[in-house]
Amino acid sequence: xxxxxxxxxxxxxxxxxxxxxxxxxxxxxxxxxxxxxxxxxxxxxxxxxxxxxxxxxxxxxxxxxxxxxxxxxxxxxxxxxxxxxxxxxxxxxxxxxxxxxxxxxxxxxxxxxx
Amino acid sequence: xxxxxxxxxxxxxxxxxxxxxxxxxxxxxxxxxxxxxxxxxxxxxxxxxxxxxxxxxxxxxxxxxxxxxxxxxxxxxxxxxxxxxxxxxxxxxxxxxxxxxxxxxxxxxxxxxx
Numbered sequence: 001x002x003x004x005x006x007x008x009x010x011x012x013x014x015x016x017x018x019x020x021x022x023x024x025x026x027x028x029x030x031x032x033x034x035x036x037x038x039x040x041x042x043x044x045x046x047x048x049x050x051x052x053x054x055x056x057x058x059x060x061x062x063x064x065x066x067x068x069x070x071x072x073x074x075x076x077x078x079x080x081x082x083x084x085x086x087x088x089x090x091x092x093x094x095x096x097x098x099x100x101x102x103x104x105x106x107x108x109x110x111x112x113x114x
Numbered sequence: 115x116x117x118x119x120x121x122x123x124x125x126x127x128x129x130x131x132x133x134x135x136x137x138x139x140x141x142x143x144x145x146x147x148x149x150x151x152x153x154x155x156x157x158x159x160x161x162x163x164x165x166x167x168x169x170x171x172x173x174x175x176x177x178x179x180x181x182x183x184x185x186x187x188x189x190x191x192x193x194x195x196x197x198x199x200x201x202x203x204x205x206x207x208x209x210x211x212x213x214x215x216x217x218x219x220x221x222x223x224x225x226x227x228x
Contacts, residue, residue, distance in 0.1 A: 033215070
């Protein structure tokens with residue numbers, strides 16, 4: 001079974017631009033969560049999508065948004081990029097059933113904002 | 115709000131020895147899960163072990179075991195017979211029941227020396 005995949009793996013953008021990151025979950029997984037990892041702030045939860053609906057949201061500004069498609073693939077978008085948005089963005093997928101399911105992480109997309 | 119604290123930024127251990135990583139957390143909830151995740155250098159984050167708060171018995175997974183002290187809100191990870199492949203960042207994480215939102219500690223960088 002293929003693991004969680006994220007594209008692109010590396011990205012360099014200029015301040016003020018926008019960016020879209022993609023996450024393909026493990027087949028059969030309906031929940032996708034996104035995390036931002038930085039040296040200063042560590043790992044922070046961005047949002048979670050389940051069956052195309054945002055089920056949970058972290059404390060990030062509205063410049064960070066996401067969506068999920070009917071095949072469970074998810075995208076996150078960051079508009080008006082700031083230097084502080086430079087980070088490793090991780091997505092994780094799980095079955096998403098109530099209770100607890102193991103979350104499987106992707107390799108991440110490393111975003112550099114210059 | 116829930117918080118997770120890892121007070122050891124870096125630890126080192128010799129191969130075949132035992133090492134314990136510390137984690138404390140804060141929550142007013144009674145039903146939750148605790149995890150230890152491993153993030154090897156330039157590799158994907160993987161789940162090492164999990165503990166349900168309602169279970170008094172400490173979880174074990176081969177060489178990995180936890181010491182869960184619910185009243186003290188402490189959740190330490192013991193790695194026995196350390197191996198070179200255990201070199202990684204270790205994150206303690208918390209989630210409430212019925213959510214995929216993981217709250218992570220700042221991590222402990224573990225180096226295993228031959």
